[in-house]
Amino acid sequence: MSETATSPDQPKTGEWALITGASRGIGAAIAQALAADGYGVLLNYRSNHEAASAVEAQIREAGGVAERLCFDVADATASGEAMTALVAGDKVVSVLVNNAGVSADTAFPAMEREAWERVLAPTLDGFYNVTRPLVMPMVRRRRGRIINISSVSGLIGNRGQVNYSAAKAGLIGATRSLARELAKRKITVNAVAPGLIDTDMSEDAPAEMIKHIPMRRMGTAEEVAKLVRFLASPDAAYITGQVIAIDGGLT
Numbered sequence: 001m002s003e004t005a006t007s008p009d010q011p012k013t014g015e016w017a018l019i020t021g022a023s024r025g026i027g028a029a030i031a032q033a034l035a036a037d038g039y040g041v042l043l044n045y046r047s048n049h050e051a052a053s054a055v056e057a058q059i060r061e062a063g064g065v066a067e068r069l070c071f072d073v074a075d076a077t078a079s080g081e082a083m084t085a086l087v088a089g090d091k092v093v094s095v096l097v098n099n100a101g102v103s104a105d106t107a108f109p110a111m112e113r114e115a116w117e118r119v120l121a122p123t124l125d126g127f128y129n130v131t132r133p134l135v136m137p138m139v140r141r142r143r144g145r146i147i148n149i150s151s152v153s154g155l156i157g158n159r160g161q162v163n164y165s166a167a168k169a170g171l172i173g174a175t176r177s178l179a180r181e182l183a184k185r186k187i188t189v190n191a192v193a194p195g196l197i198d199t200d201m202s203e204d205a206p207a208e209m210i211k212h213i214p215m216r217r218m219g220t221a222e223e224v225a226k227l228v229r230f231l232a233s234p235d236a237a238y239i240t241g242q243v244i245a246i247d248g249g250l251t
Helices: 025-036 049-061 076-088 113-141 162-185 207-212 221-231
Strands: 016-019 040-045 065-070 093-098 144-149 187-194 243-246
Touching: 016 025, 025 040, 025 049, 025 065, 025 093, 025 221, 040 049, 049 065, 076 113, 093 113, 113 144, 113 162, 113 187, 144 162, 144 221, 162 187, 162 243, 187 221, 221 243
Parallel strands: 016 040, 016 093, 040 065, 093 144, 144 187, 187 243
Antiparallel strands: none
């Protein structure tokens, strides 16, 4: 299923940023931050039309440009159709933020294959499905920012998250390799690894987890968005292949 809401408005920069999983949490905060910098933002989401519409409305009310782009990044066919149409259109996508992901925590002996595949698909297949079509257009323009949202679970692991940690660690490996391939084309590829962030995904996190964070608090989606905003900016032109943890000192 796909749905695109169009707008006659053009972004101030003349360029667009595509954020996957942008209907809530970290993705929504990143979209709002990049819109504030003058990018038109493409809000990818899988099914929550109401939430995506709310983010779109907030960006437009603030004077930004936003459009919704509904497709499941884990679905190769749906992603292929959406990305082919996007690349063939008139939008110059210079920033890609691979943020879409889910968790399905359980002890590994009890983890069924469905839980394994459900977590790895949006992160790793989603990275491939969305990133690959945009790479050559970026190469031809010799400009681009690819920012992958990983996790501290991909750096240090976490009990009950073998699937999630594997997905996020795989994304880190992809980040470092792709950065080497694209550096001479002036395209940067970096990863952001959030720790415990106050979003819907962390609402069931045990309170004692905060005791292990040196800052003794959760981070906010807006703090993660500010880091992504920097990595997307001209000031970060010499930063590539890096994994930056934003976790209150946890790692």
